[in-house]
Amino acid sequence: MRFALLGDHPDGVDMALALVQSGRHRLMVYTAPLSAEVLHRLGSEVRCIRDLEEVLADPNVEAVIVAGHMGVRPAQLRRALQSERHVLCVHPPDQTPEIAYEAAMIQNDTGCVLLPLLPEATHPAIRRLAEFVQRKDANSCPIGAFRLLAMERSVEGEVLDGVAIAGRKPSFPGWDVLRTVGGEIQEVSAFAEAEELREGEPVLVAGRFEQGGLFHVRLLPREPQPSWRLTAIGNSGRGELFFPQGWNGPAFLDWCDADGARHEEYWQHWDPWPALLEAFEQALLRVSPTRPNWQGAVRALELDDAARRSIEKRRSSVLEYQEATEEVGFKSTMTLVGCALLWGVLLLLILSAWWPKLGLLIVPLIVGFLGLQLLRYLVPKSS
Numbered sequence: 001m002r003f004a005l006l007g008d009h010p011d012g013v014d015m016a017l018a019l020v021q022s023g024r025h026r027l028m029v030y031t032a033p034l035s036a037e038v039l040h041r042l043g044s045e046v047r048c049i050r051d052l053e054e055v056l057a058d059p060n061v062e063a064v065i066v067a068g069h070m071g072v073r074p075a076q077l078r079r080a081l082q083s084e085r086h087v088l089c090v091h092p093p094d095q096t097p098e099i100a101y102e103a104a105m106i107q108n109d110t111g112c113v114l115l116p117l118l119p120e121a122t123h124p125a126i127r128r129l130a131e132f133v134q135r136k137d138a139n140s141c142p143i144g145a146f147r148l149l150a151m152e153r154s155v156e157g158e159v160l161d162g163v164a165i166a167g168r169k170p171s172f173p174g175w176d177v178l179r180t181v182g183g184e185i186q187e188v189s190a191f192a193e194a195e196e197l198r199e200g201e202p203v204l205v206a207g208r209f210e211q212g213g214l215f216h217v218r219l220l221p222r223e224p225q226p227s228w229r230l231t232a233i234g235n236s237g238r239g240e241l242f243f244p245q246g247w248n249g250p251a252f253l254d255w256c257d258a259d260g261a262r263h264e265e266y267w268q269h270w271d272p273w274p275a276l277l278e279a280f281e282q283a284l285l286r287v288s289p290t291r292p293n294w295q296g297a298v299r300a301l302e303l304d305d306a307a308r309r310s311i312e313k314r315r316s317s318v319l320e321y322q323e324a325t326e327e328v329g330f331k332s333t334m335t336l337v338g339c340a341l342l343w344g345v346l347l348l349l350i351l352s353a354w355w356p357k358l359g360l361l362i363v364p365l366i367v368g369f370l371g372l373q374l375l376r377y378l379v380p381k382s383s
Helices: 009-021 036-042 052-056 073-082 100-111 124-130 175-182 273-285 294-313 326-351 356-378
Strands: 002-007 026-030 063-069 086-090 114-117 144-155 187-189 203-209 212-219 227-234 238-243 251-256 261-267
Touching: 002 052, 009 026, 009 036, 009 063, 009 086, 009 114, 009 273, 026 294, 036 238, 036 326, 052 073, 073 086, 073 100, 100 114, 114 273, 114 294, 124 175, 124 227, 124 238, 124 251, 124 261, 144 175, 144 238, 175 294, 187 294, 212 294, 212 356, 238 261, 238 356, 326 356
Parallel strands: 002 026, 002 063, 063 086, 086 114, 144 212
Antiparallel strands: 144 227, 187 203, 203 212, 227 238, 238 251, 251 261
């Protein structure tokens, strides 16, 4: 497949290299300056075109990697989807969830693939830890019934994306990991020293999962050594996953079975981009639901918004998830029509005291509204 690279975000460049190195995809165009080493690895026939519209007008471009800086990334995402190209988008696509909702609706109309570049949850150690959180059959789980998921993340720089940029709404890392292990998040409470997020300050995030269990996250910026620790705690044990060099370095999983015997599992350095390449190609073939998917990006933006609101308001934020589907759009429209009908019936009842014939319109209006409800059976339900 022939694709274009819009921007020079490191995640987008790494994904482009993974696509080219697979031998099944070829980069046609890039829009931002790249180093000589990267260009050598991408191929000698790559062209540089700065104008986005000229890139999207090229019929040879079948897919697009959206990797511009945050100021232009939402516009790049919208135009790439409107041009009916397959899209891989650097996360976050924007500072708020609105563009993610719009992107989901456009993708639903075009049928093209829309995949966020969320690499962390692809780590096999994360998936292994997720096996310990079994709610249906806790008796067979090494840690028993799941109670708490604790995460501590230390980085050398800033842990929040965009916190050092004035006027930017920072985003929190790790939502995809929490959701992969514990499921959907229902409630979020975030704590910072002030009522706004600042550079170099630690952040605490706590909350509960929709299916039961709590989580607690400590984000520690400007630490001398990057590390990441993730612990799943049950009523009869715990499984602790430790990344001494950061999330894509070596990983150690330490856990005890029901008999008290200690076990340790080990993973070497992890390169997530081949896994994301496989997810993209599976999405193209539509053989099975892929992970990560665009719903993960939407949820991460909603959780970012909830955490920032919790810090500002000093109270918990309860998540009410929105679904970007035809069925939800139909229900919203019918709600508005139903409210208008009630007011119309009330008005006709009042006016019928002077003009009795107006009262005859009430029954046809009600019958018409009930007839509209039959349209929901014509709307295909999404999985």
